[in-house]
Amino acid sequence: MESDGQLELYETVAARLKEAHSRVRTLDAPESERTALTRQLLVITAAAKHDLAAAARRLERLIAELDARS
Structure with missing residues (x-):
């Protein structure tokens, strides 16, 4: 079963x-x-x-790029 931390990350x-x-x-x-x-x-x-953690990092970089455009 997934840990609570993993579920929160999802x-x-x-x-x-x-x-x-x-x-x-x-x-x-x-x-x-x-x-x-x-x-x-x-x-x-x-x-x-x-790889959820790596995907989360990539997503944060993309969101930072979107923030820079605003």
């Missing part, structure tokens, strides 16, 4: 992925750029199935 990553997808969808950027960012999010989602 919940956090899921919420952050949802937030990031929403931000990318509404980003004022060319369609090609939004498409590339969406692909990055899909890669992070797939990676989370194998």
Whole structure:
């Protein structure tokens, strides 16, 4: 069974992925750029199935990149 910490990380990553997808969808950027960012999010989602901690780090870097654009 998963530890409580692992379950909390799953919940956090899921919420952050949802937030990031929403931000990318509404980003004022060319369609090609939004498409590339969406692909990055899909890669992070797939990676989370194998290495949740690494996926969380990648997601935080992507969110920081989105924050820098704002």
